[in-house]
Amino acid sequence: MKSFIMILLTFSIDGSVGLKPLLIEPKAKVEQDVFSCPKSCVCQYAAFEKLPIVRWVKHYKAIGGNKDDYSKLTKLATCLLQPNGETQKLLDSLPSDLQALILLYTGGNQENKLSVNASDFGRLQQLTSLEFRGPGATMVIDEPMDFLQHANFEQIQLHASDTLQRPKFAKFPSEDYDYKPPSELLSYNNKYPLQFINSSAEIITYEQHIQRLKRTRMPCFYGWSRLEVLRIHNCDLNELHWQMFDGLTHLRHLSLEGNNIREIPPFAFSGAFQLKSISLAHNSLERLHYFGLAGLLQLETLNLSDNQLDQLSELSFPPLPKLLMADLQGNPLKHILPATFWVMNATRELYIGSDKEALNLRTWNFYGQFDSLHKLRTLKLGNVTTEALEHGVFMGLHNLECLTLRGTIKSLQFDVFTGLNMLRELDLSHCMIRELSMDALVGVKQLQLLNLSYNNLTNVPPGLLDDQLELKEVQLQGNQLTFLPLQFFNLPRVRVVRLDQNPWQCTCQMSSWVAHLTNVMRGSMKEICVKGNDNTLSCRNVTTYKIDKTLAPRCANYNGRSVYYVLRRQINCGAIKIIQPSYQSPGLPHWRKVQLQGINLRPMNRNQQNISHKKQANSLLFVTGQDKVLSKSQPSSLNIFNNI
Template identity: 30%
Template sequence: MLINSFMSIFLFMGMANGVPFNINLKCLESTPVDGQSFQEQQEQVVCTDIQELKDVNGQRNWKHLIVFNENKQAFQINDINSNFSALETLDLSRIGELELNDDAFKAMQNLLFLNISGTGIESLSGIHFSPYNKLENLDASWNTLTELRFDLKSRLLYLQYGNFSHNALTKIEEDDWKVFQKLKCLHLDNNELKTVSFHDYPQLQVLTLSDNRIEELTVKSFSGLQRMEELNITSNPLRHIGKHTFSSMTQLKALNLSANSLELLDVDVFAGLNRLLCLDLNSNDLKELAENQFQYLIKLQYLDLSRNRLTALNSTAFKHLSSLRKLYLHENDLKALTTNTFAWLTALDTLDLSQNSLEYLDADLFGSSTLPRLKKLILKTNNIKRLHPFAFASLPFIQYLSLGNNELTTLDVRMFAPMRRLDKLHLGNNLLEVIQPEVLDSLTDVGELLIDNNRLSFLPDTNATFPRLRKVSIEGNPWQCPCLNELMEFLEIRQISYVRDHSPYYSGKRPLCVVTSVDACVKDISLVKEYGIEDIYNTA
C-alpha cells in the first residue's frame, strides 16, 4: 500500500471518530452522542485560550487533547502532572509559538500521536520525552529545526511516522536514522539537505526528499531499504544518479524524480527495480534515452517523460516495457519517430506526444502487429504536415485521436479505416480545405468530431448518417453561407451540439460564413478558389 500523504495521519481532532466537539473557553469534553459510551465521551477534550498546559486540570481518562490558542504569547509546557499519563493524542499545531522545558512530554508515557507542527520550535531533544515513551507518530513540520539530535532519535524507539518537512535541516549523517528500526514513513521535504545517506531501515516504506538542495545520488545514498515502496525526490538541483543507486529497493513501486536537472540516465540506474509500477521523470533536462533504457522495469505501468528536451527516441528505449499502460512524452522537442518505436508496448492504453516538433508519421511507427489496448493517442500541437496512410494501421481499438493544432492539408481514408471504435476525433486548427466523401463515410461511428479553424468552405455530399454523432465544432472555417445553412440544419434536426461556450463566432464578434453571389452551396474546390471565398472571409 502506497502512503501518499503523511498529514492524513493527523485527523482534525474536532471530529475524532465522527464525534463533534463543543469548543468554548478553557477545556470542554465532547458533547454526549447517542450510542457512545460515557467513557468514550470523556476521552475527547478541546482546550482554548490557555497559556500553559499546567493550568489544565487534566483527567486520567483523557486520551485525545487538542489545544487552540489565539494569544500572542508563547504556549508553555512545564510541570505536567500525572493526570496526563493516559493521553494518547496531543495536537498543539494551533497554539502559535511553543516553549518546551526539559521535561515537556515526560509525563505522557502513553502518548502515541504528537503534532507540534508550525509552533516555531528551533530544537527538539530526547530529554523532552520519557525513556519509556511509546510515541509512534510525530509531526514537527513547519518549524526551524536545523538538526535532529542523536539523543532524540535514540529516545524515540517506537516511532513509525516522522514528518520533519519545512524545516532548516542541512545534513543527514550516515547513521542518523539507524536507531529508527520501526520507522515506516519519513518526510524531509523543503529543507536544506545537500547530501543524503540512508542505511539499514528494515521497516521504511515511504521517504520524501523534495525541495532540498541535493545534486547527486549514488549507490551510497540508499542501502538496506528492502521494504521501501515510495521514494519522492522532486524539485532538487539533481544532475547525476549513479549506477545501481536504487538497487536495494527491490519492493519499490513508485519513484518520483520530476522537476530536477537530469540530463542523462545511465542504462543501469534503475537496476533492481523490477517491481516498480510508476516512474515520473517529467520536467528535467533529458536530451536522449539510451538503448534499453528501462530494461529492468518489467512491471512498469506509468512513465512520464514530459517537459524534457528529447529530440529523438531510440527505437529500443521502451523495448522491455510490456506492462506499460500510460506513456507521456508531451512538451519535448521530438522531430521524428523511427519505425517500431512503440511496437513493444503491447499493454499501452494512453500515449501523449503533444507539443513536440513532429512533421511526419511513418508507417510501422507502432509496429506491424496490433496494439490491442491503445485507446488514447494525443498528437495535437505539433508541426505534422503529412501522415502515412498506414500510420495507424496497428491501432484498431483507438477511441480518442487528437490531431488538432497541426498543419494537415489532406486526409486519407486509409488512416481511419482500421479504427473500428473511434469515438472522438479532433482535427481543429489545421489547414484542411476539403474532406473527401469517403473519409466522412469512414467516420460513421464517431461521436465527437472537431473540425473548427481549418480552411473548409463546404462539406461534400456523403452517404454517412453519423448515427452516434453527439458533438461537433465547425466555427472558424470560411464556410459559404448556403453550405453552413445546410450543415446547421442537419445538426439541429439531429440535435447534435455545435455551439461552444465563449466562442466569439456565435456572439457576433467573428463571422461564421461568407455571403456569395449564388444561393446554392458550391462543392467544387476549384470554383471556391476562383471566387476567392477564403480571402473574403479572412478580410471580413
C-alpha cells in the first residue's frame, strides 16, 4: 500500500509562511468477490428478496419464518439456454458455490428440444433456489436434488428417468387414516381401489402394466428432503400419484397451477404433511373427495379457483383444522349441500362463485350452508341467483365482518342478516335488487359500510338504518331512486353518502341533504402521529376523505342540475326550521316496530287525533311549508314517531 505526502501551508504569528509535510495513509480498498460467469449468463450478487421465487417464499415465511433472510446477499446467475448449446458445459462453468440459478430457454418448437438431467446440477451443492422456464425444454429427474430449498418449473416437461430409484412402501396411507364423514359414498371405493398391486407377482394384467409404466414416467420428488417451495406451472402434469410428493417433510408451499389436472387421487399429498398452502388453480378438477386432501392437518391456504367443480358436500373435504383461507372462485358451483364446511372450523376467509353457473343459496332443514364457520371473517359469494334472500342462509356466522354478494337477488327479506353481530362491511352492489324490507338490517349494529350501488332500487324504506349508528359510508349510486326518507341523514357517524346516478325528483324535502356528505369520496389511509407527555409518538392509520363535485346528486326534473343548485337558485323553500325531537331513539328493535304498527292500525277518536297533531307539531323535524304535504302522504310514519 502506497503512502501519499501532502504539503500543509502554515502561517506564523509574524505573517511568515512555512511548508510542513503531512503524511496521509490511504483507506484500505474494499475487496469485491467477483466470480467467473459464462458468456450466456449474467452473474451478480442480489438480495434474496429480489429473486422471483421470493414472491412465493414470503407466503409462508410471513407466517413464522425468519424475515431477516430476505436481506442477505445471494450469489445469483441467470442463464439463457440455446437450442444447440452445450448445457452441461455451461453448468460446469458456473461457480460451485452458486446459491441461486435461473435458466431460461426460448427454443420453443418441435425441432429444437432441450433436455437437462437433475444429475447435471450435482456439483452445485450450495444451490438453494432453482428456476427453469421455457417451452420445449425437458427436465429428467434421474436423482434427487437434496440440496434445493426452492424450485420453480414453468412451461417445461418433467419426466422421471427409468433408472430413478423409487421408494418401496409396504402399506398404502389409508391404513393409518380413520376419518369418515357422516355418510359415505359407496361407489367411491369401486373407482379408487385402496390396495397396492402385488409387485412380487410374476404375471400381471395389461392394465396393471400400463399403470406401472405411467408411474415410472411420472416425476418423483422423493429425496428432495430440504425442499420448502415447489411450483410446477403449465407443465402438463395432468396426473398425480401419492408417491410423487412422499417424504417432503419440509415442504410448505406447493403450487400445481395450469396442469390440466382432472382428479386428485387418494392421499396425493399426505407425504408432505407439513404443507401450509396448496394451489390447484386453473386446472380441470371435476370433483373433490375427502381422500384427495387427507392428512393435511397443517394446511392454512387452499386455492381451488378456476376448475370445474359443480357441487360441494360433506364428502368434499377432510378435516382441515388450521385452514384459514379457501378460494373456490371460478367453479360452476350450483349447490352447497349441508355439512360441507363442518371440518373447516378455523377458516377466516371463503370465496365462492363463478360467472359460469348460478349459485343457489338456501337453508336445508334448519341448517345454514355456512353454519359451522364460526370464525369466518370474510365471505364473498358471486353469481348468487334467487328471488328473495331468505332468513337463515347466514346462520352461525357470528364473527363475520365482511360480506360481499354478487348476482341476481330481487329482494331482501326481513331479518335476513340476523345473527351477524360483528358485520362491519356489507357489499350488495350489482345484484339487481328491487325491494328492501325495512327490517333487513335489524341487529347489524356494528355496520360501518353499506354498499347498495348499481341495483334497481326505487325507494329506501323508512327505518332501514335505525340500528346502524356506527355507519360511516353509504353507497346508493346507480339506482332508480327519486326520494329519500326524511330522517335518512340522521346518522351520527356517517362521512360518505353516495347518491349520484339516480333520477332524483327535487323538492323542498331535500333541504336536509348535506353537500359535504354526498359530494365526497373515501381516499387513502394516512398515518397520524401525536406526541404524548413523555415525548413518545403514538401513531395510527386513519381514513381520509376528499371532495369531488362530480359526485353531486342531480335533479331529473330540473334538466340534470345539481340538487344543491336547484335548492339554492330555483326552488324557494324559505328558511329551514329544524326542531330536535325531545327523545333521541337509539333504534327500534323488530318487535317494537311490529307493536307500534299494531297500535297505528287501531281507529283513533277525535280527541286522540287532536293530541296526535299537537305531538306532531312539537317533536317532528319539519321543513317549513311542507308539513301539510307530509302529514297527508305519510300518516303511518308520523304516527309511529309520535307514539315513541
